Amino acid sequence: MKLDIIxxxxxxxGNLLASVALANYSMKKGLEVLGTETxxxxxxxxxxxxxxxxxxxxxxxxxxxxxRADILIGFExxxxxxxxxxxxxxxxxxxxxxxxxxxxxxxxxEEYPSEEEILGALKARCSQGYVIGASEKAKDMGTLMMTxxxxxxxxxxxxxxxxxQELERVIAELLPKKxxxxxxxxxxxxxxxxxxxxxxxxxx
Amino acid sequence: MQKRKFIMGxxxxxxxxxxxxxxxxxxxxxxxxxxxxxxxxxxxxxIYTEWSCNEMVxxxxxxxxxxxxxxxxxxxxxxxxxxxxxxxxxxxxxxxKGAYVLVSADDxxxxxxxxxxxxxxxxxxxxxxxxxxxxSPAEAKxxxxxxxxxxEETSSAYILRPVxxxxxxxxxxxxxxxxxxxxxxxxxxxxxxxxxSAVSEPKAGxxxxxxxxxxxxxxxxxxxxEIAEKSPFNWIEKGxxxxxxxxxxxxxxxxxxxxxxxxxxxxxxxxxxxxxxxxKVREFLNQVDRVIVFEEIEPVVEKMLKQICYxxxxxxxxxxxxxxxxxxxxxxxxIVLEALDKLAVAELPEDxxxxxxxxxxxxxxxxxxxxxxxxxxxxxxxxxxxxKGIVTGDIGCHDAGSFPPIELQSTIYCMGASIPMAAGLAxxxxxxxxxxxxxxxxxxxMGLPGLVSASYNRANITVVIGDNGTTAMxxxxxxxxxxxxxxxxxVPKISIEEVVKAVGASVRKVNPYNIAETKKALEEAxxxxxxxxxxxxxxxxxxxxKTDNLFFTPRAVEVNPERCNGCxxxxxxxxxxxxxxxxxxxxxxxxxxxxxGMCADVCxxxxxx
Ligand SMILES: Cc1ncc(C[n+]2csc(CCOP(=O)(O)OP(=O)(O)O)c2C)c(N)n1
Numbered sequence: 001m002k003l004d005i006i007x008x009x010x011x012x013x014g015n016l017l018a019s020v021a022l023a024n025y026s027m028k029k030g031l032e033v034l035g036t037e038t039x040x041x042x043x044x045x046x047x048x049x050x051x052x053x054x055x056x057x058x059x060x061x062x063x064x065x066x067x068r069a070d071i072l073i074g075f076e077x078x079x080x081x082x083x084x085x086x087x088x089x090x091x092x093x094x095x096x097x098x099x100x101x102x103x104x105x106x107x108x109x110e111e112y113p114s115e116e117e118i119l120g121a122l123k124a125r126c127s128q129g130y131v132i133g134a135s136e137k138a139k140d141m142g143t144l145m146m147t148x149x150x151x152x153x154x155x156x157x158x159x160x161x162x163x164x165q166e167l168e169r170v171i172a173e174l175l176p177k178k179x180x181x182x183x184x185x186x187x188x189x190x191x192x193x194x195x196x197x198x199x200x201x202x203x204x
Numbered sequence: 205m206q207k208r209k210f211i212m213g214x215x216x217x218x219x220x221x222x223x224x225x226x227x228x229x230x231x232x233x234x235x236x237x238x239x240x241x242x243x244x245x246x247x248x249x250x251i252y253t254e255w256s257c258n259e260m261v262x263x264x265x266x267x268x269x270x271x272x273x274x275x276x277x278x279x280x281x282x283x284x285x286x287x288x289x290x291x292x293x294x295x296x297x298x299x300x301k302g303a304y305v306l307v308s309a310d311d312x313x314x315x316x317x318x319x320x321x322x323x324x325x326x327x328x329x330x331x332x333x334x335x336x337x338x339x340s341p342a343e344a345k346x347x348x349x350x351x352x353x354x355x356e357e358t359s360s361a362y363i364l365r366p367v368x369x370x371x372x373x374x375x376x377x378x379x380x381x382x383x384x385x386x387x388x389x390x391x392x393x394x395x396x397x398x399x400x401s402a403v404s405e406p407k408a409g410x411x412x413x414x415x416x417x418x419x420x421x422x423x424x425x426x427x428x429x430e431i432a433e434k435s436p437f438n439w440i441e442k443g444x445x446x447x448x449x450x451x452x453x454x455x456x457x458x459x460x461x462x463x464x465x466x467x468x469x470x471x472x473x474x475x476x477x478x479x480x481x482x483x484k485v486r487e488f489l490n491q492v493d494r495v496i497v498f499e500e501i502e503p504v505v506e507k508m509l510k511q512i513c514y515x516x517x518x519x520x521x522x523x524x525x526x527x528x529x530x531x532x533x534x535x536x537x538x539i540v541l542e543a544l545d546k547l548a549v550a551e552l553p554e555d556x557x558x559x560x561x562x563x564x565x566x567x568x569x570x571x572x573x574x575x576x577x578x579x580x581x582x583x584x585x586x587x588x589x590x591x592k593g594i595v596t597g598d599i600g601c602h603d604a605g606s607f608p609p610i611e612l613q614s615t616i617y618c619m620g621a622s623i624p625m626a627a628g629l630a631x632x633x634x635x636x637x638x639x640x641x642x643x644x645x646x647x648x649x650m651g652l653p654g655l656v657s658a659s660y661n662r663a664n665i666t667v668v669i670g671d672n673g674t675t676a677m678x679x680x681x682x683x684x685x686x687x688x689x690x691x692x693x694x695v696p697k698i699s700i701e702e703v704v705k706a707v708g709a710s711v712r713k714v715n716p717y718n719i720a721e722t723k724k725a726l727e728e729a730x731x732x733x734x735x736x737x738x739x740x741x742x743x744x745x746x747x748x749x750k751t752d753n754l755f756f757t758p759r760a761v762e763v764n765p766e767r768c769n770g771c772x773x774x775x776x777x778x779x780x781x782x783x784x785x786x787x788x789x790x791x792x793x794x795x796x797x798x799x800x801g802m803c804a805d806v807c808x809x810x811x812x813x
Contacts, residue, residue: 010567019374023210027376033210036373038315044601045781046569061457062373065465065537067555078564085559102567106775106785107609110565121562144795 001031002055003161004064008083009075010100011045014148017174018073019050021152025162025170026054036062047079054161071159072126073151075134076100078113081121092128094154094194096147098135123202130158131200132193138186146186153190164191207379213341213370214239216377217307220348222248224303225384226277228269229253230262232649233678234281235316236371237309241279242681245690255681255690258619258649259284263291266304271398272389273302275352282310283618285323287650289331295361296331297417298397303355305348307364309371312500313534316368318599318616320532322502327363328478329504332421334428335363335478336437337453341375343476347437349383356385358427367500369454369534429479437476440488443469447549448492450475450524452505455498455535462540466550480508489513489520496543497524498535523547570604573782574749574798576742577670580716581605582778582806584639584668585612587726593637594629598622598651600643601676601744609779613641620650627654627663637730639666644700645675645683652703659708659735666729667709667737669700670716672744680747700739709735716740717756719805749798758799763790767811778806 005022007015016037023033035052051064064086072087074080074095087093097115104110113121122129132154138146152171156164168187175183194201209215218240221229231241232255245253252269256262259280266278280288285308295304308327314320327333336351338344344366351362396407400414408416432438448471451459456474463470473488473495475481489495489512497506506524513520525531529543538558544550571578581602588595597606597613598621606613615625622640629638642651647669658665675681682688687697704711710732712725722740729736742755770788774780782797783790790812792803804812 011569012572020210023374027210032376034373034375036369044569044572044604045567047567060460060464061454061537062369062375063458063536065461065541065556067557067559068465079567081562082564085561088555090555101781101784102565103570103607103609103779103781104568105565106779106781106783107772108785109608112565124562125559139795 002053002057003071004069005052005054005071005073006064006069006083006086007050007052007073007075008079009048010079011048013048013075014145015048015050015075018148018152019052021167021171021174022052022054022162024173025167028166028170031056032059034059034062047082049079049083071155073155075147075151077118081118084122084125087126089126091126092158093122093126094130094132094151094158095122096134096151097131097200098133098147119202127202129202130154130194131202132190134190134193137189137193141186141189142182146183149183149186150190150193153187154194157191157194208376210374211341211377212239213338213344213366213373215243216341216345217348217364217366218243218247219377219379220345221277221305221352222251223380223382223384224349224352225275225382226251226352227274228266228276229279230256230265230277231279232256232259232262232284233675233681234284234309235678236311236368237279237281237307238678238681239371240307241690249691253690255683257684259288260291263288263295263306267291267295267300270300270302270304272391273387274389275303275385277305277307279307280309281317282308282321282323283317283319285326286618289326292327292331292333294400296333297414297421298400299359300355300361301359303352304361305351305355305364306361307366309366309368310500311368313368318618320501322500322504324365324478324504325502327365332425333361333363334358334431335365337365337476337478338370339451339453339456339474339476341370341373342377343437344370345377345380347476349380350437353383354431358424358431360424365453367454425479429482432477432479432481433483435477435481438481438484439474440484441472441474443471445470445549446493447547448473448488448495449540450495450497450505450509452476452497452499454500458535458537458540459498461537462544465537465556466541466544466553468544468550470549475505478504480505482512485509485512486516489518492520494521494523496528496547497522498529498540499525500535501525501532568604568607570607570779570781571601572746573780573796574745574800575601576672576716576740576745576755577602577605578778578780579719579802579805580668580670580722580740581610581612582802583716583719583722583726584641585610585777587723587730588612588637588639591637591730593639593730595639595641596622596625596629598640598642598646599677600646600670602641602643602670605641609776619646620654623651623654623658623665623667626665626667627658627661630664637666639668639730641668641670643676644669644671644673644685645681647700648684648698655704655709655735655737656707663735664733665735666726667735669737669739671700671739671741674744674747676744676746680744704737704739707735709737712736712738714738714740715755716742717800717802719802745798745800756800759801759804760799761792761801761804761812763792764811764813765789767809769809769811771809773808774803774806774812778803
């Protein structure tokens with residue numbers, strides 16, 4: 001068994017918690033885990049990519065090779081497309097449809113692509129995936145900070161390797177008590193989003 | 205501590221140093237090495253740890269402790285190794301007493317650095333010091349432990365050169381047994397070693413001492429090679445065919461990964477030491493017609509192999525980063541696969557073929573929402589624009605002020621360069637005001653000598669010190685002006701103001717969240733003679749957002765769409781990421797706005813209130 005996962009987002013979106021949760025979950029299953037973050041142009045609002053590799057055999061490099069990721073988790077749409085080359089055409093993606101505008105887009109020097117363009121770019125590589133409103137949901141529930149937990153809930157909904165209850169327990173161990181309850185509700189919401197029509201399931 | 209933990213390579217190296225019985229750890233923050241020292245400080249308060257003012261000082265403090273026969277560790281990133289080079293070139297000649305391990309962490313691809321470089325050249329090719337180059341966090345931990353023992357075995361410093369993908373890789377690491385020696389600190393004079401001076405050395409029949417020490421260093425190489433020959437970090441893996449792969453450090457993992465994904469078995473030489481193990485290398489070269497060397501970053505081992513082939517008249521083609529692989533940037537599995545494809549050793553499966561991804565808008569980093577540097581940079585932009593001033597920059601969170609949209613600083617070089625470069629511009633006869641922008645940690649690191657020099661030489665410059673109380677860029681390490689040290693002891697703050705006064709420069713203190721006050725101080729400073737320093741003090745917002753320690757009063761501001769004419773001054777000269785531009789109007793993204801209110805002060809039309 002092997003599962004290679006890429007998490008792409010913007011500094012401050014909670015990539016790290018997500019990758020530590022997936023690693024802890026896999027370790028509990030007795031699997032090998034190796035991962036790394038490529039903190040592109042540092043933390044302050046730059047691109048952040050986490051590589052997470054899970055296997056029952058020895059894993060050599062911490063970087064997922066091009067075309068070998070089984071799952072691409074996009075916390076931000078253009079960051080997902082930026083890392084689409086990692087995704088295997090037979091893999092799947094799950095994308096948060098909440099754009100974080102770039103400085104050049106704000107200045108009017110570049111244009112942020114439309115939802116259709118983004119979906120088109122993703123579909124050109126891989127035919128299976130989901131687009132969900134994780135950040136919108138997180139905002140409705142009180143804070144954008146819960147985007148990552150909603151995405152993990154959705155991941156449990158689309159990838160059978162991650163058992164819902166067990167992943168929830170692992171996440172709970174990582175969160176401060178104060179925000180635990182709210183986050184677990186968010187996790188549940190994420191799970192439901194891919195099960196219900198709230199998600200834009202893509203298949204070609 | 206758990207026995208098995210999922211941790212970063214840096215934590216694994218810290219664990220190795222602890223198990224080896226390190227007693228003194230020094231360093232200066234720098235990605236990707238920072239966490240090594242932080243983890244030791246956190247886990248083991250009984251071990252002495254310090255953030256020194258800079259890497260030169262760190263290597264010197266560690267040398268002092270080594271002379272007291274305790275195990276010492278100095279930790280830095282590659283730029284820091286450059287800073288420490290003078291000391292390193294000296295202890296290469298003298299050797300050490302208690303084990304001395306120096307971690308020089310490289311950042312291939314410069315993911316988090318202002319340049320990329322291969323410090324193996326500086327430390328080994330130039331400094332003749334032995335190096336261990338780990339391929340994984342687990343091996344990095346073992347190498348750390350081995351380095352302490354080898355350092356004492358050879359009486360010389362040992363270098364651990366991890367790259368970003370080892371430091372910041374996470375994997376499961378196991379605790380191991382202690383290898384700490386049981387001994388008390390002691391000191392013995394040995395002036396023939398520890399006094400580096402141009403003096404005749406009686407022990408060497410009156411030869412000049414530096415020459416004699418150089419001979420001893422050269423003679424040491426044979427000892428290092430013997431160690432490399434027996435080292436568990438070098439090995440040969442059997443395979444088929446006449447093309448062999450040489451994997452140095454992390455390069456080994458990409459080579460393995462590529463071969464496994466192609467279901468290929470080629471002979472592999474895994475290398476983790478410098479100098480190389482000569483017999484093992486020869487044994488490998490004798491099995492193949494051609495080798496490809498995968499190493500970060502420069503063709504160091506590749507050139508050594510070419511040299512061996514030449515010396516021994518071996519007909520082996522040696523390919524690598526000199527002419528065949530990319531000469532810059534980070535290796536990965538794709539590069540190995542493409543190399544094998546190019547040599548027709550293997551054909552790429554469809555899913556591993558390069559994929560042309562669509563172009564997406566570029567994303568660059570900036571200051572955080574609420575950061576005090578942003579309003580400071582805005583004030584500086586306004587004043588320098590008016591006076592046709594030039595701003596020299598330094599490294600730190602404020603350096604993003606040199607990128608769009610603000611584009612204020614005209615230069616960024618190594619730490620501390622802003623002040624001397626400003627002095628140079630001022631002394632050139634250019635006749636324009638020059639302003640240096642530097643952070644507080646950088647000020648103590650290397651800014652101070654530049655300031656002393658500028659003041660002594662009567663340079664006509666303004667120096668702005670962004671005093672946020674911490675080393676923010678690398679993750680909030682305390683410094684001499686923070687009032688606390690890495691061991692979490694309260695210590696007296698060294699006052700930047702008093703230091704600057706003692707240097708003889710004029711001082712103005714401002715709150716950078718007060719743009720009007722800051723502009724006024726800047727106006728005065730750029731029009732006065734001599735060195736004028738402005739200390740802009742406000743705590744780092746990212747670090748203090750959840751505390752009362754803020755230097756602004758939060759205010760909820762709104763854009764009045766009636767008044768906003770879409771001039772974009774707030775976006776182009778200020779550039780807060782919470783400001784959005786749509787349909788020729790600015791809006792504020794409430795989900796990310798932290799209510800610093802600075803955009804209201806920046807707007808010239810009173811459209812943000
Ligand atoms: C010689 C050297 N050592 C370390 C670093 C890593 N580094 C980059 S910026 C920085 C310091 C930033 O602190 P400060 O000057 O206080 O500015 P701030 O980020 O807090 O605004 C450090 C340590 C480096 N680039 N060069």
